[in-house]
Amino acid sequence: SSTLVSEMLEEVADRFxxxxxxxxxxxxxxxxxxxxxxxxxxxxxxxxxxxxVSNAIKYTGDEGTIRLEARKIDKEILEISVQDNGMGIPKxxxxxxxxxxxxVDKARSRNMGGTGLGLSIAREIVKAHGGTIAxxxxxxxxxxxxxxxxxxxxxxxxx
Ligand code: ATP
Ligand code: MG
Numbered sequence: 271s272s273t274l275v276s277e278m279l280e281e282v283a284d285r286f287x288x289x290x291x292x293x294x295x296x297x298x299x300x301x302x303x304x305x306x307x308x309x310x311x312x313x314x315x316x317x318x319x320x321x322x323v324s325n326a327i328k329y330t331g332d333e334g335t336i337r338l339e340a341r342k343i344d345k346e347i348l349e350i351s352v353q354d355n356g357m358g359i360p361k362x363x364x365x366x367x368x369x370x371x372x373x374v375d376k377a378r379s380r381n382m383g384g385t386g387l388g389l390s391i392a393r394e395i396v397k398a399h400g401g402t403i404a405x406x407x408x409x410x411x412x413x414x415x416x417x418x419x420x421x422x423x424x425x426x427x428x429x
Pocket of ligand 2 (some may be wrong): 321324325384387388389
């Protein structure tokens with residue numbers, strides 16, 4: 271069945287509301303006009319969103335801001351992005367960030383929990399959906415992760 275994109279994003283924010291409140295992190299949702307629903311494996315895409323939002327929370331200081339956005343790139347492609355204004359990632363680490371078990375450095379990660387698998391799993395899931403995932407980051411400024419999903423058109427004349 272198809273998933274309403276705005277509802278899916280609201281529900282991710284809800285799942286993290288306790289942590290967000292504790293850390294005084296604001297989450298902003300922006301769904302572009304015309305983005306409605308989509309056929310997708312909801313459990314899998316929730317897994318992607320949960321990882322990206324949990325990363326954004328982990329690596330953003332108190333009182334930071336996270337922006338969740340959905341927009342259409344064109345008629346066939348939806349782009350979802352998770353942006354934070356946290357600590358960012360050094361340039362030298364960017365090429366390995368989607369590798370299994372890769373974490374930027376032990377010092378920053380020590381108290382953060384996790385295994386370094388989240389982004390590699392997210393990439394597998396997005397690929398399996400026929401999409402792509404990319405990460406942009408500026409050290410000390412923040413990070414943005416974007417992934418695309420194909421908008422499957424209803425097939426005409428389907429029996
Ligand atoms: P897990 O997801 O398995 O709980 P993790 O969050 O450390 O562990 P990934 O989600 O794969 O693993 O992320 C890999 C590494 O990339 C992180 O350890 C962190 O160093 C860096 N990273 C990921 N997202 C961000 C972000 N939003 N801001 C800064 N660094 C990030
Ligand atoms: Mg993670």
